[in-house]
Amino acid sequence: MNEGPSIPVLVLSGFLGAGKSTLLSELLTAPEAERTALVINEFGEVPIDHDLVSIGRSEASGQKGRVVTTSGCICCSYGSDIRSSLHELLDVENRMNGARLARVVVETTGLVDLAPVVNQLIPGGAPAFGLRDHVVARRFHMAGCICVVDVTSVERTLDEHFECAKQIAFADVLVLTKGDLFAGDISHVIGQLRAINPVATIVDRHGRGFDVANVFEPRIYAPSNLSGDVDDWLALERVLAEEGRVPAGNDAPRHGRIRSFSLIRNSSVTYAQLSLFLELLKNAAGTRLLRLKGIVSVEGETETPLVVHAVQHNMHPLLRLDAWPSADRRTRLVLIGHDIDPNAVEKLFDALSGEGKSPPSGKTLALAVAVAVLFLGIGALLCLVLPRLLSHAA
Numbered sequence: 001m002n003e004g005p006s007i008p009v010l011v012l013s014g015f016l017g018a019g020k021s022t023l024l025s026e027l028l029t030a031p032e033a034e035r036t037a038l039v040i041n042e043f044g045e046v047p048i049d050h051d052l053v054s055i056g057r058s059e060a061s062g063q064k065g066r067v068v069t070t071s072g073c074i075c076c077s078y079g080s081d082i083r084s085s086l087h088e089l090l091d092v093e094n095r096m097n098g099a100r101l102a103r104v105v106v107e108t109t110g111l112v113d114l115a116p117v118v119n120q121l122i123p124g125g126a127p128a129f130g131l132r133d134h135v136v137a138r139r140f141h142m143a144g145c146i147c148v149v150d151v152t153s154v155e156r157t158l159d160e161h162f163e164c165a166k167q168i169a170f171a172d173v174l175v176l177t178k179g180d181l182f183a184g185d186i187s188h189v190i191g192q193l194r195a196i197n198p199v200a201t202i203v204d205r206h207g208r209g210f211d212v213a214n215v216f217e218p219r220i221y222a223p224s225n226l227s228g229d230v231d232d233w234l235a236l237e238r239v240l241a242e243e244g245r246v247p248a249g250n251d252a253p254r255h256g257r258i259r260s261f262s263l264i265r266n267s268s269v270t271y272a273q274l275s276l277f278l279e280l281l282k283n284a285a286g287t288r289l290l291r292l293k294g295i296v297s298v299e300g301e302t303e304t305p306l307v308v309h310a311v312q313h314n315m316h317p318l319l320r321l322d323a324w325p326s327a328d329r330r331t332r333l334v335l336i337g338h339d340i341d342p343n344a345v346e347k348l349f350d351a352l353s354g355e356g357k358s359p360p361s362g363k364t365l366a367l368a369v370a371v372a373v374l375f376l377g378i379g380a381l382l383c384l385v386l387p388r389l390l391s392h393a394a
């Protein structure tokens, strides 16, 4: 087994769509990112962040082959826990011809409960169950916890999702994002963050002098320096782990009614079909849709796919890529939300796209609206959407 100095691990959290992958992509263009390994954890069965993070990846930094993607949330699943992923990275280092990893960045899911994750990385945390755990404890140490905060939505997110407050509380660095879209009072937002975490360094991604490499610089991470809540959450987690009462399995446990599902298609859609699908879905699902992201193959432009992002009620501008980020050229959409019927979303997509054969007729569009209304439960929104559909069909 490869022995050497302990490798620093930085945990990157932030609620769904806050901008974790974007920040990571920025890091990967910096020369300091050399020999950085990524563990990307996703809430859902179809990994997509792997491809999205590679956008903007620096050729010079040679990051390819140093990414481990885990599906299933690391705070929920023994099977994909953080220690297994780190152990895998030792094999990666063994293939680096004598070079050492400089650090590991673990991008968590937007819904992560950080207590069990941190508990697996700090001395005296979750009990070690075998050789693998002991090796990981010897070869890795936690060296920072970064939380990305979307200033446009954090207030509402804090009201509705306790995970968000926990992510903020565990951080030693808070990175504010989307200040460029925010017209409100940033000092009010900072006041809210300070009430949860009085000691973290707060930096603005759009502020003057922002240095992404500095954010990911390894340092001493000491949960005892954070708020008292953090110690209590870790203590509770230790008791649960020792008693074997940590919830396991992806269907379970820590995220209540929130579910993730994906839609995968081999065929392409037109730009108009995609736009209509996104608009109908957004209006139909309303606040039940927390996150939508993916890559879409567009008819006539199949070499340059579109990247789609929706964060709660905000649909971000579609982004065209110069090329597919990997060999997988299928349309892949991941949706995260609650009380959304996956079958209804698939039917809506297929009705609108006609499976990519021909543009949908007025009749098909009417069917699509019916599907949206019946399955997504939005009778009232019909009045909003129908006029647009009819003008589109005309």
Ligand SMILES: Nc1nc2c(ncn2[C@@H]2O[C@H](COP(=O)(O)OP(=O)(O)OP(=O)(O)O)[C@@H](O)[C@H]2O)c(=O)[nH]1
Pocket: 014, 015, 016, 017, 018, 019, 020, 021, 022, 023, 049, 052, 109, 110, 177, 178, 179, 180, 181, 205, 291, 293, 309, 311, 316, 317
């Ligand atoms: N205008 C603006 N958009 C941003 C900023 N940061 C991220 N975004 C956009 O927000 C959307 C989501 O960003 P991601 O980086 O994918 O967010 P994430 O936290 O990795 O998302 P999940 O992994 O799904 O939780 C994308 O459309 C980004 O381009 C920012 O500072 N300003």
